[in-house]
Amino acid sequence: MKIHSFNVQPNLPENIKFLEELANDMWFTWNWQAILLFVMVDSKLWTAAKRNPKWFLGCVPQKRFEELSKDETFVNNLNQVKEAYYNYKKNPHTWYQEHRRENGNLLTAYFSMEYGIGEGLPIYSGGLGMLAGDHIKSASDLGMPIIGVGLFYKQGYVQQVLNREGWQNEEYPDNDWAHMPVTRVTDAQGNEITIDIPLGAETVKACIWRVPVGRTSLYLLDTNLQENTPAQRAITEKLYGGDRENRIRQEVVLGIGGVKALQAMGIKPTVFHINEGHSAFLLFQRIIDIMNEKHLSFSEAREIVWASSVFTTHTPVIAGNEHFDPALVRKYMQSYADQMHISWDEFLALGKETPASATYCMTVVALRLSAFCNGVAKLHGLVSREMWHNLWPNLPVSEVPITSITNGIHSASWISHELNELYRKYLFNGDQRGEVDPSDEHAWSKIDTIPNEELWKIHSVRKNKLIDLVQNRLKRQLTRQGFDIMTVKKNSKVLRPDVLTIGFARRFATYKRATLLFKDLNRLDKIVNNPARPVQFVFAGKAHPADTAGKEFIKLIVGLTQNDPRFKGKIVFVEDYNMNTARYMVQGVDVWLNNPLRPMEASGTSGMKAALNGALALSVLDGWWDEVGPCDFGWSIGGPENYKSAEERDAVESESLYSIIEQEIAPAYYEKDANGISSAWLNLMKESVKHIAPVFNTNRMVKEYYERFYIPANNYGMILQEEGKAQAVAQWRNKIAQNWYRVSVTDTTPQPEKAILMGDKVNFKARVQLGNLAPEDIQVELCIGLRGTLGGIVKEEAIDMNCTGKDGDAYTYEVSMSPLNSGRQDYAMRILPANNNIPNVLTPLFIRWEE
Numbered sequence: 001m002k003i004h005s006f007n008v009q010p011n012l013p014e015n016i017k018f019l020e021e022l023a024n025d026m027w028f029t030w031n032w033q034a035i036l037l038f039v040m041v042d043s044k045l046w047t048a049a050k051r052n053p054k055w056f057l058g059c060v061p062q063k064r065f066e067e068l069s070k071d072e073t074f075v076n077n078l079n080q081v082k083e084a085y086y087n088y089k090k091n092p093h094t095w096y097q098e099h100r101r102e103n104g105n106l107l108t109a110y111f112s113m114e115y116g117i118g119e120g121l122p123i124y125s126g127g128l129g130m131l132a133g134d135h136i137k138s139a140s141d142l143g144m145p146i147i148g149v150g151l152f153y154k155q156g157y158v159q160q161v162l163n164r165e166g167w168q169n170e171e172y173p174d175n176d177w178a179h180m181p182v183t184r185v186t187d188a189q190g191n192e193i194t195i196d197i198p199l200g201a202e203t204v205k206a207c208i209w210r211v212p213v214g215r216t217s218l219y220l221l222d223t224n225l226q227e228n229t230p231a232q233r234a235i236t237e238k239l240y241g242g243d244r245e246n247r248i249r250q251e252v253v254l255g256i257g258g259v260k261a262l263q264a265m266g267i268k269p270t271v272f273h274i275n276e277g278h279s280a281f282l283l284f285q286r287i288i289d290i291m292n293e294k295h296l297s298f299s300e301a302r303e304i305v306w307a308s309s310v311f312t313t314h315t316p317v318i319a320g321n322e323h324f325d326p327a328l329v330r331k332y333m334q335s336y337a338d339q340m341h342i343s344w345d346e347f348l349a350l351g352k353e354t355p356a357s358a359t360y361c362m363t364v365v366a367l368r369l370s371a372f373c374n375g376v377a378k379l380h381g382l383v384s385r386e387m388w389h390n391l392w393p394n395l396p397v398s399e400v401p402i403t404s405i406t407n408g409i410h411s412a413s414w415i416s417h418e419l420n421e422l423y424r425k426y427l428f429n430g431d432q433r434g435e436v437d438p439s440d441e442h443a444w445s446k447i448d449t450i451p452n453e454e455l456w457k458i459h460s461v462r463k464n465k466l467i468d469l470v471q472n473r474l475k476r477q478l479t480r481q482g483f484d485i486m487t488v489k490k491n492s493k494v495l496r497p498d499v500l501t502i503g504f505a506r507r508f509a510t511y512k513r514a515t516l517l518f519k520d521l522n523r524l525d526k527i528v529n530n531p532a533r534p535v536q537f538v539f540a541g542k543a544h545p546a547d548t549a550g551k552e553f554i555k556l557i558v559g560l561t562q563n564d565p566r567f568k569g570k571i572v573f574v575e576d577y578n579m580n581t582a583r584y585m586v587q588g589v590d591v592w593l594n595n596p597l598r599p600m601e602a603s604g605t606s607g608m609k610a611a612l613n614g615a616l617a618l619s620v621l622d623g624w625w626d627e628v629g630p631c632d633f634g635w636s637i638g639g640p641e642n643y644k645s646a647e648e649r650d651a652v653e654s655e656s657l658y659s660i661i662e663q664e665i666a667p668a669y670y671e672k673d674a675n676g677i678s679s680a681w682l683n684l685m686k687e688s689v690k691h692i693a694p695v696f697n698t699n700r701m702v703k704e705y706y707e708r709f710y711i712p713a714n715n716y717g718m719i720l721q722e723e724g725k726a727q728a729v730a731q732w733r734n735k736i737a738q739n740w741y742r743v744s745v746t747d748t749t750p751q752p753e754k755a756i757l758m759g760d761k762v763n764f765k766a767r768v769q770l771g772n773l774a775p776e777d778i779q780v781e782l783c784i785g786l787r788g789t790l791g792g793i794v795k796e797e798a799i800d801m802n803c804t805g806k807d808g809d810a811y812t813y814e815v816s817m818s819p820l821n822s823g824r825q826d827y828a829m830r831i832l833p834a835n836n837n838i839p840n841v842l843t844p845l846f847i848r849w850e851e
């Protein structure tokens with residue numbers, strides 16, 4: 001059977017036609033006045049349409065549009081939003097316009113498997129997607145030239161449906177492009193663009209959807225086309241869906257297809273940002289393109305690609321890093337190795353952590369072929385350097401070139417509109433067009449000017465809204481589960497607005513330890529049912545469909561909340577955690593609980609969302625919270641120490657959790673005056689917002705990516721594309737490799753005749769053998785620091801030594817310096833390659849210490 005379809009557009013009256021334009025740009029997701037317009041059209045329908053305006057507009061009866069076009073208030077509001085939107089789109093004074101300082105024209109292509117932009121576009125599953133969405137939104141706000149590339153999944157974010165026993169089942173609603181804010185990308189003649197992607201023995205076709213996100217766009221590839229076979233159409237069926245084979249096919253479509261799609265659209269990025277290893281195959285397509293276009297060899301083209309690639313790794317969980325069976329990789333990537341004229345073994349080596357590794361790891365590929373690599377919080381940077389040290393075996397761990405740029409959140413997307421208004425009133429005046437920059441520390445420092453009563457009132461409003469949401473969700477859930485009306489009514493009357501409320505919501509990956517709170521139920525009973533200082537808890541979260549252990553956690557918590565009289569109505573589990581649920585929770589709770597196994601939570605962002613809304617953090621010293629440091633506006637569970645066993649850790653940390661709630665949190669919260677306000681608590685809220693809001697947001701983060709990565713990646717990429725440069729660097733690298741075995745350094749510093757006093761200069765000397773290399777090819781460093789436990793030196797400072805001449809067949813090097821500290825000083829000398837035309841000499845990994 002052949003099914004045809006056509007699309008009927010709602011026929012909006014002229015004066016409110018703008019609603020259609022608004023529905024087609026994800027800009028509305030972070031502009032409350034815009035959202036309010038849809039709510040005014042029909043608030044029930046808006047919720048029923050899952051806050052997807054395009055779908056929503058298609059459901060509104062024509063009669064309602066006619067009414068609205070005559071409603072003066074509505075039309076006025078609409079015109080205000082329209083003006084704000086157009087001003088935003090054409091503002092020539094964006095942060096980027098005023099601060100840009102790279103050479104040429106930067107354009108960053110950001111590749112990610114998932115994006116959490118809004119509920120109406122459910123192509124995300126968790127924190128990685130949220131971060132990608134927030135990155136793109138802040139790029140838009142800053143006017144930064146970044147476009148997103150991803151996949152358009154037919155079945156979106158899994159919905160969680162709990163059965164009576166509290167077991168999680170899943171539903172996958174279909175994403176229908178006709179109801180999504182997406183349009184097919186066409187060429188200049190108006191023909192829809194499709195691209196061909198070689199996929200092993202097959203060729204798969206993909207089309208491209210564009211999603212406008214304010215000043216920027218997201219491009220999504222889709223293989224669900226009639227021209228494709230059923231198996232090919234299934235490639236983009238489900239986010240992280242299917243078997244290993246489908247996963248690698250998805251990653252070929254995202255990485256290789258993504259580069260081809262940009263080309264087909266005539267978009268020429270200067271920097272590629274790989275957000276987690278899934279899209280790392282893009283590196284190969286770029287190498288192939290540059291080889292063909294510039295007639296370069298693999299090693300020459302690789303220099304250009306490496307210098308202009310950015311890679312962000314997101315997880316210390318081993319299984320979270322994509323590993324493939326080499327045979328599977330060969331099936332799909334042999335043809336790409338052929339196009340690069342490298343052998344299969346050479347290709348494979350790029351993805352093997354060590355020559356002995358049995359798997360091909362996408363993280364390893366991305367680390368090897370990107371000059372700019374980072375983890376997503378300071379502690380995660382440290383953990384990543386240790387985790388991937390094998391790739392740079394001669395380098396001290398501290399110098400492994402994986403730095404960190406700490407994650408953030410797109411503030412406007414996560415702040416409650418009530419609180420946003422309050423912040424606007426007291427903290428932000430906005431620029432001439434009303435835009436505010438959440439990374440403006442000065443603005444946040446004015447938070448003490450907000451009267452406590454006002455802040456508390458807003459917080460209470462949001463708490464009541466959260467309680468309403470929880471009750472409604474419970475009603476829906478219990479009704480669906482077939483309970484009678486009386487039971488539904490009775491069992492959904494939960495939570496009290498005057499009680500200290502602690503929230504916990506995240507994916508139920510086991511390392512996040514959702515059940516830590518339930519370790520000692522008697523103790524928890526005393527906390528929850530303390531007559532003077534009661535505490536209530538709101539939980540939410542999904543387990544991965546295949547994660548039985550995570551589902552057991554959910555079942556256990558749901559069971560306690562439904563069947564244990566001590567906790568019934570006081571600890572609740574909200575079904576179907578998603579962006580919307582997340583928003584209600586982070587905006588309504590008093591305290592946000594985060595207790596993963598340190599250091600498994602690379603950053604975590606839900607705590608930042610809560611903090612922005614005035615909730616206080618109660619967290620293990622992991623991810624972003626670890627770098628807030630010791631503070632008096634939140635609480636740290638346990639310490640940074642390592643434990644002998646998981647049991648011991650759980651015991652120590654649950655004890656710490658209980659006693660902090662009992663002895664610190666509850667007393668501060670309930671220290672209320674006659675007006676029911678605890679000024680101690682409000683001061684904590686203000687301190688917390690003041691310190692956290694300006695730092696842990698994506699505006700700060702995207703600026704940091706710009707300064708530290710995008711500018712140099714753009715500039716080095718350009719330098720290396722100059723005539724002959726890539727060849728010269730490749731030759732230099734080859735020469736280094738050929739000669740490195742002959743390179744050596746010997747310390748010839750004379751023994752001091754008398755004790756060295758602070759302030760004295762010491763003249764360090766070395767003899768250096770270079771084989772066929774010249775002093776320009778290398779640098780000699782004096783590393784001063786302390787002897788490490790493994791025999792190496794932990795570098796505190798590396799000082800360049802200067803070539804002072806030749807002594808026979810060796811070069812002499814010298815540097816004089818005054819020791820910075822007294823006491824024993826350890827030092828070591830080493831030789832590194834040197835080249836001004838590349839961003840980072842550590843990556844090729846030649847390093848020679850004195851032996």
Ligand SMILES: *Cc1c(COP(=O)(O)O)cnc(C)c1O
Pocket residue numbers: 125126127128130505506507577578579582583603604605606607609
């Ligand atoms: C913020 C958010 C996450 C990520 O939260 P973490 O603290 O990193 O676990 C996941 N899912 C949704 C829906 C979110 O809003």
